Amino acid sequence: MFSFSSIATSRQITLRSVMRILLDRRGISRAELARLTGLSKQTMSEVFRDLEMEGWVQMSGRTQGGVGRSAATYEVCADRALVFGADVGGTKIQAAIADMHGVVLSEIVEPTDARGGEHVIAQLARMNQVLAERANLPSERVLVGTIGIPGAYDERSGTLLMVPNIAGLEGSQFAAWLARSVAFEVHVGNDVNMAAKGEQWLGKGRDVDNFVFIALGTGIGMGIINERRVLRGSRGAAGEISTLPIGASAYDGRTFWAGALETMIGSAAIRGRYEGGGGLPGLTVRQIIDRVGDGDRIAIATLDEVARTLAEAILAVSAVVDPERIIMGGSIGARPELLERVQHYLPLCMATPPTCTISQLGSRAGLYGTLANSLDILRKGLFQTPELDVPMLSARSLEAAQ
Structure with a gap:
């Protein structure tokens, strides 16, 4: 993928190594690149010739300070791909x-x-x-x-x-x-x-190797980052916690499609529980949760039950994937009123609960x-050759292969 068919495989491996450094370190001189990779000045010049001809790199400025002449610095043409x-x-x-x-x-x-x-x-x-x-x-x-x-x-x-x-x-x-x-x-x-994955890149999961993101709204779903990788499962269905047998019977045919857990804490369940308890009919879930702050006892009891059930689900998840952090999102999961209650119930059902927090990325x-x-x-895939998917080798080995 993205390889130059006219360039030898060994050179493509070298290009790949140099590009990765350039992507991570903006504004770097050829001499510094040669030092970091171990490539000779001649090889580095040839590499830059290839990269510049194809529009992958550009001069970004010159080094300043120190003894001796300044040197040109280079960066990736970020919009080349x-x-x-x-x-x-x-x-x-x-x-x-x-x-x-x-x-x-x-x-x-x-x-x-x-x-x-x-x-x-x-x-x-x-x-x-x-x-x-x-x-x-x-x-x-x-x-x-x-x-x-x-x-x-x-x-x-x-x-x-x-x-x-x-x-x-x-x-x-x-x-x-x-x-x-x-x-x-x-x-x-x-x-x-x-x-x-978004939380891992820009959100509350940046500093954590193992965490789960739970989205609670109309339904409930979960994304798992395990050892900094997304856990997908054999059919891509890992994290479908709506089907956990918590809050309702797994043998009840009415839960087969939505899932037992979702039938107890999804938005339809929250409205049903609130109205069934004598609450005002016709309110949205947002309005019901808003009434918690107004002291509506039925709304408070409803959200307490949702939090208690969600805490049990987190207990089950923790027993399997052992996350360090739970990040909550979705129209219901992002409500601080729910987070506060989940944080209350977790220590009551597990000895060492993971930390819980709300996503700051929202719908993005x-x-x-x-x-x-x-x-x-x-x-x-940058400069990956079709003949050989080669992991990054040491720079000395790369030069020796040419």
């Missing part, structure tokens, strides 16, 4: 393109095409074109795209599963469909997994996660 990310929901699509440093260049939000299926595919392809035009860049520079979908994506079969909110996508070959409409490499992930976590995933793939 772009990534696309889209968080697809049942009602709206958030999409953006970013450069190689992860800087968002353009962003767009549109209602999800209600016709679903191929119409959503066409919508995503069009949004990519619009984003490139708004950034005043050719869409051909978009090399990798990641789509977050509210469902499970089986990478082995390329099949999208468990997508009840978007018509025509259940059982579809979503990635293959989209790949026929765009010029970039397409990847698909569960939307909550992508939100967890999923979008950021798709961009982060695309950036990871882009960086891994």
Whole structure:
């Protein structure tokens, strides 16, 4: 991927090594690059000739201070390659393109095409074109795209599963469909997994190797970061905690599709419990939680029960993946009134509970996660040869191979 067919494999490996340093360290001289990589000045000059000819690097300034002449410093042409990310929901699509440093260049939000299926595919392809035009860049520079979908994506079969909110996508070959409409490499992930990836990149998960992101709103889902990697499972369904047998019987046929846990703490369950307890009819979940601060006893009891049940779910999750931190999001999960109660119940049901916090990225976590995933793939694939997927070797070995 992204290789120069006219350049030998060993040189492509060297280019890959140099590019990774340039991506991590902006404004660096050739001499410093040679010192860091162990490459000779001659080899470094040849590498820069290749990179400059293809528009990957540019001069950024000159070194200052110290003894002797100043030296030119170089940086990556960040918009030489772009990534696309889209968080697809049942009602709206958030999409953006970013450069190689992860800087968002353009962003767009549109209602999800209600016709679903191929119409959503066409919508995503069009949004990519619009984003490139708004950034005043050719869409051909978009090399990798990641789509977050509210469902499970089986990478082995390329099949999208468990997508009840978007018509025509259940059982579809979503990635293959989209790949026929765009010029970039397409990847698909569960939307909550992508939100967890976003938290790892820019949110409350930046300093944690093991954490989970729990999204609670209309339904409930979870993304797992285990040893700094997204845990997907065999069918892409890891983290579907809505089906945990907590709060309701797993053998009750009424819970098969929504899941036992979701039938107890999802938005419909909260409204039902509140009205069933004698609360005012017709209120939204937001209004019900707002009434907690006003001293509404039925609203307080309702949220207490939701928090107690969620704490039990966190206990079950902790027994399996042992997260250091729980990051909560979604229209209900982001409410501080719920967090306060979950923090109260956790020490009552487990000896060493993980810390709990609320996402600061809000509804943008999923979008950021798709961009982060695309950036990871882009960086891994830079100058990768089709003959050999070679991990980074030592610079001395790289030079010796030439």
